[in-house]
Amino acid sequence: MTDTTAPAPKNPFELPDVTHVTVAVLGGTGEQGRGLALRFARAGHRVVIGSRSAERAQEIAATMGDLVSGASNEDAARAGDVVIVAVPWDGHRELLASLAEPLAGKIVIDCVNPLGFDKQGAFALPVEEGSAAQQAASVLPNSRVVAAFHHISAVLLLDETVESIDTDVVVLGDDREATDTVQALASRIPGIRGIYGGRLRNAGQVEAWTANLISMNRRYKVHAGVRITDI
Amino acid sequence: MTDTTAPAPKNPFELPDVTHVTVAVLGGTGEQGRGLALRFARAGHRVVIGSRSAERAQEIAATMGDLVSGASNEDAARAGDVVIVAVPWDGHRELLASLAEPLAGKIVIDCVNPLGFDKQGAFALPVEEGSAAQQAASVLPNSRVVAAFHHISAVLLLDETVESIDTDVVVLGDDREATDTVQALASRIPGIRGIYGGRLRNAGQVEAWTANLISMNRRYKVHAGVRITDI
Numbered sequence: 001m002t003d004t005t006a007p008a009p010k011n012p013f014e015l016p017d018v019t020h021v022t023v024a025v026l027g028g029t030g031e032q033g034r035g036l037a038l039r040f041a042r043a044g045h046r047v048v049i050g051s052r053s054a055e056r057a058q059e060i061a062a063t064m065g066d067l068v069s070g071a072s073n074e075d076a077a078r079a080g081d082v083v084i085v086a087v088p089w090d091g092h093r094e095l096l097a098s099l100a101e102p103l104a105g106k107i108v109i110d111c112v113n114p115l116g117f118d119k120q121g122a123f124a125l126p127v128e129e130g131s132a133a134q135q136a137a138s139v140l141p142n143s144r145v146v147a148a149f150h151h152i153s154a155v156l157l158l159d160e161t162v163e164s165i166d167t168d169v170v171v172l173g174d175d176r177e178a179t180d181t182v183q184a185l186a187s188r189i190p191g192i193r194g195i196y197g198g199r200l201r202n203a204g205q206v207e208a209w210t211a212n213l214i215s216m217n218r219r220y221k222v223h224a225g226v227r228i229t230d231i
Numbered sequence: 232m233t234d235t236t237a238p239a240p241k242n243p244f245e246l247p248d249v250t251h252v253t254v255a256v257l258g259g260t261g262e263q264g265r266g267l268a269l270r271f272a273r274a275g276h277r278v279v280i281g282s283r284s285a286e287r288a289q290e291i292a293a294t295m296g297d298l299v300s301g302a303s304n305e306d307a308a309r310a311g312d313v314v315i316v317a318v319p320w321d322g323h324r325e326l327l328a329s330l331a332e333p334l335a336g337k338i339v340i341d342c343v344n345p346l347g348f349d350k351q352g353a354f355a356l357p358v359e360e361g362s363a364a365q366q367a368a369s370v371l372p373n374s375r376v377v378a379a380f381h382h383i384s385a386v387l388l389l390d391e392t393v394e395s396i397d398t399d400v401v402v403l404g405d406d407r408e409a410t411d412t413v414q415a416l417a418s419r420i421p422g423i424r425g426i427y428g429g430r431l432r433n434a435g436q437v438e439a440w441t442a443n444l445i446s447m448n449r450r451y452k453v454h455a456g457v458r459i460t461d462i
Contacts, residue, residue: 012450123432166460170443198446201354206443208436212401215429219243222461228447229397229456 010176012196015184022046023185024080026073026095027087029053029060032111035157036084036149039165041067043188050076077102082109082185084149085136089114089125092132097139104142107178109185110203111149113210121215124208131204133172146173146182147203148194150210153223164191167225171196172203195228241407243427246415253277254416255311257304257326258318260284260291263342266388267315267380270396272298274419281307308333313340313416315380316367320345320356323363328370335373338409340416341434342380344441352446355439362435364403377404377413378434379425381441384454395422398456402427403434426459 023040025033028049037047041064049064050073051057057070077083077099087095089112096103112132114125129135133147148171156162169186171194173179183194197206209226216224254271256264259280268278272295280295281304282288288301308314308330318326320343327334343363345356360366364378379402387393400417402425404410414425428437440457447455 120430124436172443195447196450197443199351202439202442202446205355205436205439208433209440211433212403212428212437215433216426216459216462219427220462224462225460227458227460229458230453231447231451231455 015180015187015194016177018082018181018184018188019044021081021181021185022048022079024048024050024076024083026050026076026083026085026099028070028076029056030086030088031154031158032149032152033084033086034060034064035152035154036086036111037061037068038064038160039157039189040185041065043190045188048076048079050074074099074102077106080106082107082181084109084111086111088112089132093135093139096136100140100142103140106143107181108136108140108143108145109149109182110136110145110147113150113207115208115211115214121218122211124204124211127204130201131207133200133203133207137200144173144175144178145200146171146175146178147200147206148172148182148186150207151213151226152192153225156223165189165225166191166227168193168195168228170206170226170228172198172200172206174199193228193231195231246411246418246425247408249412249415249419250275252312252412252416253279253310255279255281255307255314257281257307257314257316257330259301259307260287261317261319262385262389263380263383264315264317265291265295266383266385267317267342268292268299269295269391270388270420271416272296276419279307279310281305305330305333308337311337313338313412315340315342317342319343320363324366324370327367331371331373334371337374338412339367339371339374339376340380340413341367341376341378344381344438346439346442346445352449353442355442358435361432362438364431364434364438368431375404375406375409376431377402377406377409378431378437379403379413379417381438382444382457383423384456387454396420396456397422397458399424399426399459401437401457401459403429403431403437405430424459424462426462
């Protein structure tokens with residue numbers, strides 16, 4: 001017997017239209033931030049690059065076409081419909097805590113990897129909250145925090161001759177509408193699929209996995225990415 | 232000017248011949264263990280399934296063809312050239328500590344994922360040593376511990392109609408000869424490549440990532456695996 005009162009499970013491949021979303025990138029003058037800004041602008045999105053220095057953000061934005069503008073991190077946070085956090089791990093908590101008000105109600109995408117480096121390569125740093133994304137959620141209680149975009153090589157993002165990037169973006173979060181939106185946004189970059197990868201409590205290992213990709217890059221002289229099979 | 236005294240880096244795709252390796256599987260009567268035993272026997276390896284109960288191991292082995300035999304975990308540990316640890320996380324440390332002597336000098340492959348489960352799915356358990364593999368290394372100081380085979384679906388391993396498994400096996404360890412051997416062994420299963428993924432200190436997130444694959448399996452109704460791109 002079928003329980004007809006249970007709601008049908010939502011089709012995981014049915015994602016919202018995000019064509020008109022304005023993307024802000026905090027720390028948008030760093031390599032990862034610039035790379036993502038470039039790719040979203042190429043996909044037709046308005047992009048606002050944020051930086052501690054609005055002037056520096058404007059200088060970088062001026063090299064990236066009409067769709068990209070620069071601002072202070074606070075003004076970028078206000079301007080974005082969706083806000084990507086691409087700041088260094090060092091200072092992550094303090095910056096986000098200072099932006100709790102402009103980020104309230106918004107989808108905030110944390111792509112920060114808390115890593116250390118020594119002569120043997122990269123390794124995961126312990127994080128009190130479990131992950132950078134959970135730290136973001138703890139200081140942004142009124143935002144919808146999603147973890148994504150941890151693994152895409154900045155070298156590939158910034159290389160304008162690379163048309164399509166052969167990788168999936170694993171998207172984590174506790175708010176289905178927010179993770180669906182971020183999956184759709186990831187899929188705006190040619191080659192990339194946004195794949196749901198679990199709740200925020202499982203973000204730590206996704207961030208730390210970047211250390212493994214760095215080990216592969218070193219061993220094989222590549223820009224390693226990840227594809228999920230059977231999806 | 233080229234420094235001609237520096238050794239040429241070893242080709243990461245040049246792996247040893249492992250055709251004649253006998254594989255032991257501790258906890259070989261569990262799903263993951265049985266699945267791996269089956270695949271290595273199909274690839275032509277002698278396999279010894281170990282279990283707390285030698286009788287139970289022999290019963291299971293008898294269903295798996297002439298290349299597979301069953302034994303106590305201790306006898307299996309003695310019989311294997313390479314020994315896979317596929318026991319439950321609960322009791323992992325105690326079992327390995329009790330086998331330190333028969334496992335001395337051998338390559339020991341830990342594929343254990345320390346996970347918890349609740350109604351929201353799977354999550355990574357904290358491990359004092361950082362990972363199951365590092366725990367194994369700490370109680371087996373005379374073995375060559377490698378972490379691998381964390382992510383292959385037991386359902387696919389055990390399904391004899393599945394000829395080829397579309398996934399990579401990430402191999403971690405601090406001993407190059409040992410990781411090369413385990414990469415070669417992983418590549419004996421059709422469809423699979425063994426890819427070096429870093430030192431043992433970066434094993435924790437690879438184990439924990441299994442929780443993300445379980446989240447994907449649930450959302451997409453699949454048996455998700457991982458492929459590394461650009462390699």
